[in-house]
Amino acid sequence: MDLWIEKYRPNAFDDILGQRDTIEKLKAMAKAGEVQHMILSGPPGVGKTTSAIVLAKTIFGDQWSHNFIELNASDDRKLSVIQGKVKEFARSKPIDAPFKMILFDEADSLTQEAQQALRRMMEEYSGTCRFIFSVNYQNNIIEPIQSRCAIFRFKSLSEEDVYEFIDKISRQEGLEVDDDAKKALFFVSKGDLRALTNLMQSLSTVSKKIEAEVVYKSSGTVNLERLKKAIELALSGKYLEAKAIISSFIDEGVGPKEIISETFELITSSDIKVDEKMKGYIIEKLAEAEYRIVEGATPFIQLQSFFAFLSSLKR
């Protein structure tokens, strides 16, 4: 069985959803047949890698796979790889084309040292090779590389774009998706088409009819209804009952980060009734808890302390 993410990866600029301005600029470049070094920045799953591949296909035609390589995060990102593999590719002559292209996927994880080495290489091999960086945050790339690159910014996808994509897949695969399920899919995937496609594929193996409830259940590992209940209990001062639910999540093997990010979604949405003024302080506390977890504190204690704070709000 094909992987849907590959099956539904767009093959032409016009198939890419939602990024009209950026795609126009890329098209203009492809039309001229001349490419600069580039930074493609934006949230995950909105078409950065796809655009780079489409650009390569447009420029190189049939020879595209010879003149284009993609290094993603699974490849080693250490200095030695840059010095070895990348240099090897960059210095060799392109086949039937004026230049080659290297795509660094998820370049946020390139180390500073590797980037410093790249900086020189980009100049040295500018005759034969173009470097493309796909990043979530532009500033993870050091300034001297940024200044050598044309910058393309990708926006997060709107609800309509995501619905359009869902419609397309369900039409071709014969799935049945109602409006509630669409909403659920959008909420769960947060505009990340890659996550969305994978989720839909895994759901389709179970049933041809996709329902909102199933989406929520199988997507996140957190049961939103229960989490919502926990937060509401805590807000009404019943700390122990809230804690019982949180403990049960931990027992089920849900990651604390997952719980925190879903709590964030719930509190910032209008599902939970909190005083507007209070909301800010809750978010501050939540951010603080997440920060402490990231820094290495014990997640369960931080979670409990956050819920204890929530229950202290009830006078």
Added chain:
Amino acid sequence: MQLPKETISNFIENGYGRIKNQFLSAIEKGKKRFIFNGAYGTGKTFLAKAFANDAKLDFKEINLYTLEYGEEDDTSKLFYSYITQEAMSTSIFSQRKKVLYITDIEKLIKVNPSILKKIKDLSDTLIIFESHGSDIFKADNRQFVSDYVIINFYKINEKNVELYLRKVAMMNSINISGAKLAEIAANSDGNIMSAVTDLQFYYITGGVIPVHRNPDSNIFARLNAIFSGDVSNVDTYLSSQQEVKVFEIWLAEKLPMVFEGYSLYNAFEYLSFSDLLLNKIKAQNWVFLKYIRFLLFNMIGSLSSKMPVRVDYSGPKWGLYY
């Protein structure tokens, strides 16, 4: 795209040749070791190349990061011998003297700063180091750089960037209006390299204006959204730490014009906490941007109920904040 040849006469700087004269007069006095210190894209490499071209010397650029070595190798020894070797050798084809341009003094200082001292009387070769941070000014390192002439480079102002771009545009007969040139120049943030890249983009695509490098172009739309309490229609994706910082400074400047009393206090509470969070963002902890985004846009936005009579949208006085 063709760029002006690297010669001293093509070198651009703010003011009247201060950097150029400082460098040339030091050379005249027989100095052979330099450190060029300054932000990216301010002409450091250009000046070194220009001098080499004008004086008919060989120019060699070295990046210490591209040097290959194994895990057990003594990097300090390796760097020393590499630099020595490069400094002593001359091409067999030309017996000309050499300008050695080493781009990463930070790396060298991290490995072993005493190398700087060791190579000070090495040979007749002109050695120039490039520096970007304040590492060379630290007290611990002062003794090692005392034999070097430090030349400071500053960000090129918009007018000069524009003049340079105009020159490039004329050389390549690019047809571009003055307003668009000015826009690209303003977008470059004093970095010539960015400006040239953007002009090249314009040239390749046949007249498409590139994306703003620092994505704060919709700063007014965002401020308006916050002050009118309707943030649902504005793009709030924050793409970099720098962008948030800039936006925070704008907010801090404009908040007192819109809010008062308790709301003002609250707004500043949110602002200061998001600033605190911003400082906690290290290399990969970008998850915090979502909190910052919520605090800045939704929370501060929720404090406001109606658009104020007048907000003065002149830029903050940057000098006061840094």
